[in-house]
Amino acid sequence: MSPGGIPLPDFARLLAGEARAECLSAGDPGRRVLGISVEEPVEGWLGPDEAAVTDRAELDASFLKSLAGSGCPAVVWRAPPERTPGEAPQLAAGLGLALFRVSPGVPLRRVLGALSDGEGLLRLSHRAVRELLEGAGEWTPAEAAERISRLLGRRVVVEDAVGRLVAGGEDNPLRELLEREELRASRPSGVDETRRDRRDRYARLPDGFLSVPVERWRVAGRELFWVPLGGGSPAGYLWVDCEGSPLGTGDVIVLYWARRVLEGALGRERIRLETELGMRGDLLDDLIAGHYGSVDLLLQRALYLGADLSRGALAAIVDIDEFARYLERRRLKEPAVQELKRRLADAVRLQARQLFSGFLLGPRSDNVILFLPPSPEAPPDTLRERALELSGRVQRYVRGLLPDLTVSVGIGRYREDPAELPEAYSEAEMALRIGHRIKGPSSVSTFEETGTYKLLFRVLQESPEELESFYAETVEPAVRYDLRYGTGLVQTLASYLRNDASTSRTASELFTHRHTIRYRLERIRELTGLDVDRSEDRERLALGIKAMQLLGRAPEEPSPLSDR
Structure with a gap:
């Protein structure tokens, strides 16, 4: 058959031979038949120049007109010989449609065979x-x-x-x-x-x-x-x-x-990519642990994988939020889990290619690690902004790829010396963990943003009981009060400190009267023994709020109830 279909008279002849079709209307002999479509209850089931196959009991005028309007050259009606076609042949002829009747007992494959020139x-x-x-x-x-x-x-x-x-x-x-x-x-x-x-x-x-x-x-x-x-x-x-x-x-x-x-x-x-990902994973494990031997050997291994780290790099980590809960909810088996991780790594690589060149990427546990080096298109002073742009792209792409999955991103500082790349990774990891604790899922955090949080985070890692003790000595009484009565003391304190101890700006931010702000701050003094009007106490309260966030003890936003 030619690419443009077969002439309608040839189609009629082949249909008669294949399916013993009875011709009720010859149609327009100048038309060609490109394909055959069986009627379905969906829009668009029939394409231009396709013959329609239908099992309808009757062929009414509106149906035939709709077929002719779609560019249909012929209708194959699967109906027993005793069923009368009524006015269908005359209507089809008037519309330039060919009409054939085929017994319902004829297999559909014989009708389809009319388009074959063997x-x-x-x-x-x-x-x-x-x-x-x-x-x-x-x-x-x-x-x-x-x-x-x-x-x-x-x-x-x-x-x-x-x-x-x-x-x-x-x-x-x-x-x-x-x-x-x-x-x-x-x-x-x-x-x-x-x-x-x-x-x-x-x-x-x-x-x-x-x-x-x-x-x-x-x-x-x-x-x-x-x-x-x-x-x-x-x-x-x-x-x-x-x-x-x-x-x-x-x-x-x-x-x-x-x-x-x-x-x-x-x-x-896919096999090639999985092998490469395995090699990248081995290199990343050695790099992070500092077990890569000499810097020259590290750079050679990276170059073999297409990454140029000779001018250093900025590290970023893309981490699946609450991955254990996700697996428990979805009940995925191990092959599906590995496929999920591979798809995440491919998604991150796809987005990174649009902003960076010569980067190193690899999967590790439930996250993807990147070392993003400078290049002529991405000089060192633009790496942080480009990494933030990449974070947004990855999060949007993952939402489209896996709608019920979210990821958080931690970004370290640019390290010019390749020997300092393990420290670049540590900074990205700290930014990730602090950002997730403070901002929750779908967070994007840079190491520069962590400020004093990183000092408290190290205390949490090395001596968690000390951070617990400091939290208890500062804002814990106010947190307990909020949890019991549904008030907003901690929220007010955080806003007051964020607004440089300005009562008026705090009142504006919280849509609350200044007298109410002063009343809440006085209540905090009574509960904690710390006075926001004293600089030393104010600093302790600020650190106490950060300790509360790192420990995950922040009360929920209060409902609009009166203060107690």
Whole structure:
């Protein structure tokens, strides 16, 4: 069959031979049939130049008009001979539609076989096998996509299982559209379910049928098509540009073999990445522990993995929030847990590539570690801001990829000396842990922000009982009072200290009268024995609040109740 379908008279002849169809209306002999669609209760089930197959009891005028309006050239009515067509033949003829009746006992595959020219499609299948499978074991996804595009005569884009567009060429309008609209088959897309269509496309060869699952999306004023690569959890997805030329039977044959080639190519790419991640993980473990030998050896190992750390780097840690609770809630088995970690690492790498070059990235436990070096595009004085931008990008991307998962990020200071990279990691880890304790999930914290928190955090790590004692001697009585009566003493104190001991600014921030602020501060003095009007006591109260936050003892925001 030619890429543009077959003439309607030839379709009628083939349908009569394959399915013993009765012709009730010849239709427009100048039309061509590109494919066959079986009626479904979803919008968009019929494409232009596709023949419609229906089991309706009656063919009314509105139904036939809707088919003609969709560009349908022919209708295949599956109805017993004793059922009268009524005025359907005359209505179809007036609309230029061909109408055929086929017995319901005829298998659907015989109807589909009317589009096959047998030997021609078999030759196409053999050519596709030869072009795509010979030597395919050595192809990258990009190389395989190039051959598939050439065979189809269409632009294609390959997406892997975590949403990276790994092939498709830079000058590719389809790829540009997917990037601009942030469309991925691997994650929730925002495409309205009523504007989606999933079904198999078939091609009949002399020795059997080939089928390919295809999903059609309507986005940005056009139709987009993609094919999953592999069953179950797909290895990836192949996007196909069908602008101005719907998929034909020949395309189905090429796509059938293309799925197998790309599934293998993506599988090999995944093995390569997992091996590389393992090597990166080993290097990161040695770097963090300071067991990497000489600095020269460290830099050589990093260069082997594509990372240039000769000018030092800034460290960042992307950590899954409350990972143990997440696993308990989802009840994931170990293979699924490892897949989740791999997808997170790939997501972080994808976003980091857009802002940094020559960086080192690797998974470790339930987090992803990055060492972000300076470059001509990212000089040292911009690393912190770029790391903060990366944090936001990663959090947004993870929300789209795994909607019920959140991550926090800790960012250290830039260390110019590669020998100080272990300290850069320690700073990022401290920023992460302090930020999570103070801000909660989805926090982003830098080491510079930690201030006196880092001193108290070291006390918490080395002598937690000392921090507990200091907390008890400062703000704990006010915390207990808030928890018992639902008042806002601690909230008021925090606001007062944050506003440089200004009663008026505190009252404005809390939408409360100044007299109420003074009353609460006096109540704090009575409970703690510390007076906010004395600088020494004020400093102790400020440290007490920070100790409270690190210990996780902060009371909830009070409801609007009267003070007691």
